[in-house]
Every structure is written in structure tokens, then in C-alpha cells.
Amino acid sequence: MNLSFPPKEVIAEMTAKMLLEIEAVRFRSDEPFRFTSGWASPVYIDCRKLISYPRLRQTIIDFGAATILRSIGFESIDAIAGGETAGIPYAAWLSDRLMLPMQYVRKKPKGFGRTAQIEGDLTEGTKILLVEDLTTDGRSKVNFCNALRNAGVSVSHTFVVFYYNIFPHTKTMLAENNIEMLELATWWDVLAVTKQSNYFDSNTIDEVEKFLNNPIEWSAAHGGASSFGDMA
Amino acid sequence: MFEDLVKTLELHNYGVRAYEQFAQLCYKAVAEQPDYATHYLVLSVFAERFVSAYDESPLTVGEANTQKERILGWIEKLEESLKKNQEEQIKLLNSVSRDFLYI
Numbered sequence: 001m002n003l004s005f006p007p008k009e010v011i012a013e014m015t016a017k018m019l020l021e022i023e024a025v026r027f028r029s030d031e032p033f034r035f036t037s038g039w040a041s042p043v044y045i046d047c048r049k050l051i052s053y054p055r056l057r058q059t060i061i062d063f064g065a066a067t068i069l070r071s072i073g074f075e076s077i078d079a080i081a082g083g084e085t086a087g088i089p090y091a092a093w094l095s096d097r098l099m100l101p102m103q104y105v106r107k108k109p110k111g112f113g114r115t116a117q118i119e120g121d122l123t124e125g126t127k128i129l130l131v132e133d134l135t136t137d138g139r140s141k142v143n144f145c146n147a148l149r150n151a152g153v154s155v156s157h158t159f160v161v162f163y164y165n166i167f168p169h170t171k172t173m174l175a176e177n178n179i180e181m182l183e184l185a186t187w188w189d190v191l192a193v194t195k196q197s198n199y200f201d202s203n204t205i206d207e208v209e210k211f212l213n214n215p216i217e218w219s220a221a222h223g224g225a226s227s228f229g230d231m232a
Numbered sequence: 233m234f235e236d237l238v239k240t241l242e243l244h245n246y247g248v249r250a251y252e253q254f255a256q257l258c259y260k261a262v263a264e265q266p267d268y269a270t271h272y273l274v275l276s277v278f279a280e281r282f283v284s285a286y287d288e289s290p291l292t293v294g295e296a297n298t299q300k301e302r303i304l305g306w307i308e309k310l311e312e313s314l315k316k317n318q319e320e321q322i323k324l325l326n327s328v329s330r331d332f333l334y335i
Contacts, residue, residue, distance in 0.1 A: 026290070034296040036287070038245025044290045085288060139249075223293050225245040 004062075005070055011063045015161065015185035016193040018056045024049040025190055027200050029207040032222045037137050040224025042204075042211050043187060047133035047161050051089050060161060061093045063184050068098070068129065071182050072157055078126040081105050081118070081155075083144045087132035090161065094131055105130070105144045117147040124152035134162040135181060138170040142177045156180060166215045187212055233268065233314060234307045237261075237275065246300045248286050255279035270325055271310055278303055278332045306331070 006014075019025050026033075029042040050057045068077075079101040082091025088104050095102035103120030110116055130144050135158075145155045156178060163183035164170070174181055191209060194200050200208075211218040220226035237257055244250030258276035262269045282299060306328050313324045 032293045034245070034247050034291045034293050036248040038247035038250060040293050046290070048288075223297070225247075 005066045006063070008067075011067065012185045012189040013193060015060065015063060016189040018050070018053075018059065019045065019047070019162070019185070019190065020193060020197070020199050022049050022053055022056065025194075025199075027194075027204045027208050029204060029211075032224070034224060035136055037139070038225040039215065040219040040222035041215070042208055042218070042222075045134060045162055045190075048086050050161070057093065060184065061090075061097050064090070064094055064159060064161070065097045067182050067184060068094070068157075068159055072129070076127065077129045077157070078123075079103060079128050079153075081120075081128045081130050081144075081148060083107075083130060083132040083140060086134075087130075090133060091131040094129075094159070103128070105147050107140075107143070109147075115151045118151050122151055122153060125154065127154045127156070130155055130158040130179075132158065132160050134164070135160045135170065135183065136164050137167050138174050138181075141174060141179060141181070145177060145179055157182060159183070162186070166212055233265075234275075234311055238304065238307060241300070241303070246296050248283055248291070251279040251282040255283070268314075274325055274328050274332065275303075275307070275310075277329075278306075281332065302331075 024046045026044040026046070027042055028044070032040045032042050033044045034040055050060055077098075077100065080091045080095040080098065080103075082088035082102065082104040084104060084106050091102055091104060094100075101121070103118050103122055106117045106119065108117070115122055128148055130141065130148065132141065132144070135141060141158050145158070148155045157180050158174075159182045161184050163181065163186050165183075165186035165188060171181065187208075191205070191212060194205055194208075216226060237254055240253045240257055241250045244253060255276045258272040258279065261272040262276075265272070286295075309324060310328065313321045
């Protein structure tokens, strides 16, 4: 393993640049997207596109490994678990890079028993790092962690390439479930890079900034959820 | 009969989670209202197909609204059909089933 530990800010900016370069970022205010939880949004990101770019994904995995080792430690996790579906390739590459066993967690149980949601060998009591491509509001992380914990393992951290970082309750909810999240970049990093470049016109960037600053108001005005209570 | 299903979709703003909850309510109703099991099963199929189609893919507000009108339209027709004879109900269930294959 040959790792360097660039500053967090450099990792965030480079990750944002890479996502923009491969057009994984979509800004669209005329016909917004609707998130899983019902929020209307002018932004969408497809981190799965990274899997098709070996040089980029290798860098992302380098950043991921550095972030994990710097934040959690070298010997603090025993295995990596990917969340179905998009978390699986990232978990595979990270487990390879960190020389750790890997499992993956299904969204729904298949079959019966405590490990019906888990694929791969799982030793009770091991410390697992959950890996996914991104976090929007954090709910899938809680579901995956619960599935792993029900199977008898310990999960205290999750790693994602991208975190929306626009819903204030996300990190609180994760903390309430004893999950700490590590991420490489957020929408704020993408916004900062787009302002310095010509990926999008200024009107689009203004609209995206309005959304990022007040996602509730923007969503309500565009036919989406209007409060966190709507997501209960 | 389907008010709770519609409320769930509204509460969760017709996103993927709304349809996940919708499907769960349908499964529960199949057990609790066996005389209308087929109605609920058919509705659950639509919800499952919606979740499968959009769970990890971008869903635009326009497409969400199209699917919303579609499911609400069929729910209204199913509700009306309950006042008719069984033959009419089966005819409608067949139409809904055919339509739900395409999402």
C-alpha cells in the first residue's frame, strides 16, 4: 500500500473536479429531480459513473483509503461492507487497497436468519466499515448499519464518496444511531469548483446555490417536500 | 377503501419511499381484507415496479407527476368498480394489470 495523505480540502476539490469532468453532476432547474424522500432538487449526482474511469476511480480510492486511515486508524476496522448496489464496487476496491475482508449488505433480506441481508463471510463481533457511493439524507446508512448490527457485528463508521450536506438533520440522525460519516466531497465543494470554471452558466449556478442555501423552500416551491416532517 | 394508500403517497411526496410504504400497506391489506386481495396485490405491483425503476436512478418531478396521475387514476377507477358486479371488477383488474406492466 502506497498512500499519501493530502489535506482534506485538496481531496474535496479534486473529487469535485473529477465528478464534474466525467459529467456525473447534473444541474437542472427547469425540470427538477425528485429525491427518494420526496424532495425536489435542481441537482443530481451519479457517482456510479466513476467506475468506468480507472484513473479517476483509482485516485478516489486513494483518497478514500487516506481519509479512512487518517480518521479511523490503521487497525480499527476488521472488514469493509458495501451497501447494495452502488456501494459494492467501492467496497471491493477499498477492501483490496486496505487488505481487508469484504461483505455486502442487501437492501432487503434474502432467505432467513440474522445474516439474511449480508453476503460474504461474517465473523460475529468484527468491526465493519460501511461503504456507499453517496449520502443524501442518511436513511439508507441507518438501514444498512441496522442489518449489519443485527447480524452481530459492530459498525461505527460509514464512508461515502459524496455527501449532499444540505439537510441539517442528516449528521444528527447518524449520530443518534452511533454512526460517524466520512466523505470526500459535498455539494458545496462542487459549487465552489463550478464558480471557478465554465461547466455551467451563471443562472444555473445561482439557482443551485439558492437550493443549497435553502433546500426546504426551494423544494416546496417546485412541488417537492416542504418539511422534514413530511419524511417521517 | 384506498384512502390510506393515497395518504401515504401524499405524506411522502410521491418519491420512491412513498411507493415503498405504499407497497407495505398493500401487503398488509392483502392479509386483512382477503376479499380484495387481488386489488391490493395489483397496486403493490405498480409500487414495486416504481421503486425498482427509480430507486437508484434520477426521477424528475415531471415523471413523478406522470406516475402519480397514473396510480391515482387507477385507484379512483378501482374504488368506483367496487360498486359494480364482479365481472366488471375483474375486467378493470385486467386493464390495470396490463397497464402496470409498463413503467
